Amino acid sequence: LLAISGMVLAVNVLFAIVFLFTGGIANARPGSFADAFFFSVQTLGTAGYGWMYPQSRAANVAVTAESIASIVVVALATGIVFTKFSIPVARLEFARNVVVYLQDGVRTLAIRLANRRGNFIVEAQVRVTFIRGEKTIEGIFFYRLYDLPLVRDRSSAVGRSWLILHRIEKGSPFEQLTAESVRSADVELSIAINGIDGTTHQTLHARHRYLPEDFRFGERFADMLSFRPDGRLQLDYAKLHETVPAAY
Numbered sequence: 001l002l003a004i005s006g007m008v009l010a011v012n013v014l015f016a017i018v019f020l021f022t023g024g025i026a027n028a029r030p031g032s033f034a035d036a037f038f039f040s041v042q043t044l045g046t047a048g049y050g051w052m053y054p055q056s057r058a059a060n061v062a063v064t065a066e067s068i069a070s071i072v073v074v075a076l077a078t079g080i081v082f083t084k085f086s087i088p089v090a091r092l093e094f095a096r097n098v099v100v101y102l103q104d105g106v107r108t109l110a111i112r113l114a115n116r117r118g119n120f121i122v123e124a125q126v127r128v129t130f131i132r133g134e135k136t137i138e139g140i141f142f143y144r145l146y147d148l149p150l151v152r153d154r155s156s157a158v159g160r161s162w163l164i165l166h167r168i169e170k171g172s173p174f175e176q177l178t179a180e181s182v183r184s185a186d187v188e189l190s191i192a193i194n195g196i197d198g199t200t201h202q203t204l205h206a207r208h209r210y211l212p213e214d215f216r217f218g219e220r221f222a223d224m225l226s227f228r229p230d231g232r233l234q235l236d237y238a239k240l241h242e243t244v245p246a247a248y
Contacts, residue, residue, distance in 0.1 A: 003080065004077045007073060008044070008073060008077075011040075011044060012037060012040045012041050013040075015065075015069070016037040018062045018066075019040060020033060020036045022056070022058035022061075023059065024054060024055055024057075024058050024060075025052050025055070025059055026053050026054070026055045027052050028052050035052065038052075039052045043063050043066045043067065044070045044073070045070070046067075046070065090205060090206035091117045092114070093113060094111070095111065095113065095221065095240055095241050096241045097210070097214050097215070097216045097219075098110070098111055098189060098210045098216065099215075099216045099219045100174070100217045100219075100248065101246035102246065102248060103165070106169065107248070108166065109148075109168060109174060110163055110164065110165050110166075110220065111191060112161060112221050112240065113161065113164070115159060115161065115162075117197075119199050120157040120158065121195040121197065121198065122195060123154070123156065123196050124156075124157070124158045124162070124193060124195035125153060125194055125195065126153055126164055127192045127193075128190070129145050129146065129148070129190045130145070130146040130189055131188040131190060132144055132173065132186065132187045133185070133186030146173045148173075149166065149167075151166070158195065161235065161240070164191070178217065179217035182217075183215075185212060187211075188211060188212075189210040189214075191207065191208045191209070193206045194206075217248055219245060220243060220244060220246035222244050223239070224236050
């Protein structure tokens, strides 16, 4: 809104200076910037002329130029507003930490997120990339990217929450990592999610990253689901970030 207001104000000031130079505005006080400015506002806003109106060829040429400029300004302003409000917001909230614990006897890395939109994200897909600083045998430092295989990397519809799991098995970049080695290493975990808004059918994107201090070994996420007195399940978003001790 400020950008649009500033653009309109700048155009009016510019043409006010032009009208001061050309003159030819009936009933405008000679040399009055205020009269020239308000005449420019009437022209740009197509409000219609009243007390002041163009009466010379130069003034009419300037009015024509400002009328063309007004079309461009309105088109740009409309495009900016439409773009601003038409871009969907994913509104996916990620838990503050990544946890590593035993699940079904296998060390598992888990990431949790919650859908705060109030509708479904359909055909959701997630990609988790582990980034680690390494050196080649020639001693050249670079960042190596590992795409982590997930227990489930897509969901037909994400309505409430999603627990993203990577089983730390042979070949996993986490196979030899411990809590101490992660904190001292140059590592990062990047999560990218895309899907389709279930209401508007627009594509949604969300991205999050975790740094070494965000990893929690020997902990799991606290349960968000609980039963109401009437027997129905409820999801407590307040527990999204909570963790509890777990076998590791």
